[in-house]
Amino acid sequence: MMILTLAQRELRSLFYSPLAWAILAVSQFILAYLFLAQLQEYLRLQPQLRMMEQAPGITDVVIVPIYSSASFIMMMVVPLLTMRLISEERRSRSLTLLFSAPISMTEIIVGKFLGIVTFLAIMIGMVTMMPLSLSTSSQLDYGLLFAVVIGILLMISAFAAVGLYMSTLTVQPTVAAMSSFGITLLLWIIDWAGSKVADENASGALAYMSMLRHFEPMTNGVFNTADIMYYLLFITTFLVLSIRRLDADRLQH
Numbered sequence: 001m002m003i004l005t006l007a008q009r010e011l012r013s014l015f016y017s018p019l020a021w022a023i024l025a026v027s028q029f030i031l032a033y034l035f036l037a038q039l040q041e042y043l044r045l046q047p048q049l050r051m052m053e054q055a056p057g058i059t060d061v062v063i064v065p066i067y068s069s070a071s072f073i074m075m076m077v078v079p080l081l082t083m084r085l086i087s088e089e090r091r092s093r094s095l096t097l098l099f100s101a102p103i104s105m106t107e108i109i110v111g112k113f114l115g116i117v118t119f120l121a122i123m124i125g126m127v128t129m130m131p132l133s134l135s136t137s138s139q140l141d142y143g144l145l146f147a148v149v150i151g152i153l154l155m156i157s158a159f160a161a162v163g164l165y166m167s168t169l170t171v172q173p174t175v176a177a178m179s180s181f182g183i184t185l186l187l188w189i190i191d192w193a194g195s196k197v198a199d200e201n202a203s204g205a206l207a208y209m210s211m212l213r214h215f216e217p218m219t220n221g222v223f224n225t226a227d228i229m230y231y232l233l234f235i236t237t238f239l240v241l242s243i244r245r246l247d248a249d250r251l252q253h
Helices: 002-015 018-050 058-082 087-091 095-100 105-132 142-168 173-195 200-209 211-219 225-252
Strands: none
Touching: 002 018, 002 105, 018 058, 018 105, 058 105, 058 142, 058 173, 058 211, 087 095, 087 173, 095 225, 105 142, 105 225, 142 173, 142 211, 142 225, 173 200, 173 211, 211 225
């Protein structure tokens, strides 16, 4: 299947990229440090937690904050990974070869999207090994762990969809990275902006657009259909915009 072939090609190119390896190493180092610091804090608080009737477990105190930190870090690093997806192809004029190949624009976009999402899923999988290492000595809430992993995978997929679309708009990877970071940051903090609006309808609309607002319930182990649909519709919208952009470029050639 051509989509899988393109996804494998994109994933392979990421593992050949020094930038991707540097991002992988730095992000894992930062998250490992935060994980150990959070674990040390949990051990320090254990005497107090034992005196509480419904004390939070290690999953709530150690694991969930790590994924919250990982979501913020991913917001910064995903644009660096997606900035070259299309803009580099356009700058090197290899995009013309893709236009002339017997493949559709949908296959190109979905293939590249799946390639980058697979790389990001590997990064999250490496993060997940940290909390799983505690399973032999403590009791984990696997339901909460599963919910927060699904939540962060949906969120970084949304980041990747934005980055892919911005990469179709310019030949400069740096411009694509800064633009996608700006959009994701806006959607991250728009909930805060909505709380400052006096109009309740406008405040509710801004809050609904917030990525953070739809991720937070999953950090509490709550699966809401509206949150899942938000991310799926968000991803689909930006993928469709990317496909239409490439279709417009192909008609000009």
